[in-house]
Amino acid sequence: MDFLADVLAWFTDSANWQGSTGIPSRTLEHVRLSAFATMVAAGLAVPSGVLLGHSGRGGLIAVSVVNIGRAIPSFAVIALALPFSIRAGLGIGFWPTFLALVLLALPPIFTNSFTAVRSVGIDVVEAARGMGMRERQVLLEIELPLAAPLILTGIRVAAVQVVATATLGALVGWGGLGRYIIDGFSVQDNVRVFAGALLVAVLAILTDVLFSVTERILGARGGLRGRRSPARMERPA
Amino acid sequence: MPQRAFLATEPLIRWGWIWDHLEEIRTQTVEHFILTGIAVGIGFAIAMGLSIVALRFRRTYGPVTWVTGVLYTIPSLALFAFLVPYTGLSRLTAEIGLVSYTLLILVRNIVAGIDSVSPAVREAAVGMGYSRARLFLEIELPLALPVIAAGLRIATVTVIGLVTVTSIIGQGGLGLFILDGLRRDFYTPLIVGSVLSVALAVVIDVALAGLERLLSPWSRAGVAR
Numbered sequence: 257m258d259f260l261a262d263v264l265a266w267f268t269d270s271a272n273w274q275g276s277t278g279i280p281s282r283t284l285e286h287v288r289l290s291a292f293a294t295m296v297a298a299g300l301a302v303p304s305g306v307l308l309g310h311s312g313r314g315g316l317i318a319v320s321v322v323n324i325g326r327a328i329p330s331f332a333v334i335a336l337a338l339p340f341s342i343r344a345g346l347g348i349g350f351w352p353t354f355l356a357l358v359l360l361a362l363p364p365i366f367t368n369s370f371t372a373v374r375s376v377g378i379d380v381v382e383a384a385r386g387m388g389m390r391e392r393q394v395l396l397e398i399e400l401p402l403a404a405p406l407i408l409t410g411i412r413v414a415a416v417q418v419v420a421t422a423t424l425g426a427l428v429g430w431g432g433l434g435r436y437i438i439d440g441f442s443v444q445d446n447v448r449v450f451a452g453a454l455l456v457a458v459l460a461i462l463t464d465v466l467f468s469v470t471e472r473i474l475g476a477r478g479g480l481r482g483r484r485s486p487a488r489m490e491r492p493a
Numbered sequence: 494m495p496q497r498a499f500l501a502t503e504p505l506i507r508w509g510w511i512w513d514h515l516e517e518i519r520t521q522t523v524e525h526f527i528l529t530g531i532a533v534g535i536g537f538a539i540a541m542g543l544s545i546v547a548l549r550f551r552r553t554y555g556p557v558t559w560v561t562g563v564l565y566t567i568p569s570l571a572l573f574a575f576l577v578p579y580t581g582l583s584r585l586t587a588e589i590g591l592v593s594y595t596l597l598i599l600v601r602n603i604v605a606g607i608d609s610v611s612p613a614v615r616e617a618a619v620g621m622g623y624s625r626a627r628l629f630l631e632i633e634l635p636l637a638l639p640v641i642a643a644g645l646r647i648a649t650v651t652v653i654g655l656v657t658v659t660s661i662i663g664q665g666g667l668g669l670f671i672l673d674g675l676r677r678d679f680y681t682p683l684i685v686g687s688v689l690s691v692a693l694a695v696v697i698d699v700a701l702a703g704l705e706r707l708l709s710p711w712s713r714a715g716v717a718r
Contacts, residue, residue: 259578323698324695326647326650326651326698327650327653327654327691327694327695327698328654328691328694328695329653329654329655329657329658329687329690329691329694330654331654331657331658331668331671331687331690332654332657332671332686332687332688332690332691333687335671335674335675335683335686335687336683336684336687336688338675338683339505339680339683339684343505416566419568420567420568420569420571421568423568423570423571424570424658427661427672427675428675434570437570437571437574438661440574441574441577441661441662446577446578447578449574449577449578450574450575450577450578452571452574453570453571453572453574453575454571454575456567456568456570456571457567457568457571457572457575460566460567460568460571461563461566461567464566
């Protein structure tokens with residue numbers, strides 16, 4: 257119990273709430289990079305997944321992407337990004353972390369977008385065509401709205417994974433909440449380690465909850481209700 | 494963690510280093526397997542227990558998947574960090590964390606596997622006088638095997654990836670080389686560790702997928718791929 261009292265004391269210490277290493281700025285750093293990486297990944301993976309799903313080609317690619325995405329250890333990706341980032345003159349810290357996070361976020365978003373569009377009923381698509389809709393309209397006005405909830409599921413899985421993996425960014429010289437854990441380990445300050453873990457865990461769970469609520473709202477508006485995402489089984493970081 | 498800047502002139506791979514450290518690479522690869530094996534083994538035993546409870550008392554399935562789901566969502570480094578104050582920088586800490594991550598995947602697949610057994614088959618067995626335990630062991634489990642095997646594969650590959658992180662809490666495995674490379678600003682071990690852990694995960698994934706197919710010549714596992 258003494259230990260938990262120390263953790264509580266750490267959280268109530270005003271020194272931990274100020275400056276560039278304080279909880280607010282570390283959290284903001286963490287959230288900002290995670291959001292940025294997830295958005296860039298979504299910008300790349302949603303259009304490609306949706307277009308491939310619409311054309312009906314690339315099923316094999318989609319399956320391989322899930323398998324590869326699941327198998328690759330995120331710590332290895334973030335470490336591998338480092339030498340290449342330095343070689344490219346981008347240095348340590350932000351860029352290797354960002355690159356690794358985008359790479360890790362691509363597979364779940366791509367696969368879910370692909371599957372989402374593929375699982376829109378053929379009869380619905382045929383009906384839309386029969387009503388004289390152009391392919392573009394079918395895609396944008398029929399398939400995309402119906403696929404939206406499942407696409408969002410993919411983005412959720414990716415976002416949770418990104419928030420988790422961003423913690424490891426502290427190992428390649430980046431900031432974020434992982435700093436408390438990594439720095440705490442190196443000076444054997446278990447209180448800081450535990451406090452950092454608590455912050456990271458809460459942030460990851462909050463991300464998951466926030467997306468689930470959004471999904472439910474979207475789903476209630478007539479999307480693909482009750483569908484299980486194939487990417488729900490993505491590995492955490 | 495790099496305090497100094499990495500040298501842009503440092504070659505990505507120094508083959509001489511690899512040649513000199515072959516023995517250590519072998520040892521840590523074996524260690525990686527051991528850490529993975531223990532976690533999947535214990536995780537499977539616990540998941541089987543939880544699944545039996547969830548199958549027997551349906552109401553517990555929701556809470557069981559909720560709790561294991563929360564564990565699954567907690568970032569691995571954070572989960573290890575939670576345990577360090579209590580269990581130290583030990584193998585126990587690593588294994589508790591790793592086992593936690595296998596539970597959701599395994600429970601889901603075991604329950605889905607048993608659920609996929611046709612009621613007609615179950616009734617036939619009961620009609621033949623099978624007891625509940627024999628029904629479970631001799632009918633339901635074998636029929637659920639492909640789905641359970643799929644879960645084991647996903648859990649194993651997941652754990653292989655997560656074992657790399659346990660180097661941060663002082664354990665062995667291929668992550669040790671990655672961490673060593675990061676600490677010494679030395680690309681070669683970093684690349685050796687990363688590339689080997691990726692390769693290991695992919696090879697094991699493919700191998701277990703093959704094994705799965707062998708286990709179920711009559712059907713291909715449909716759930717949770």
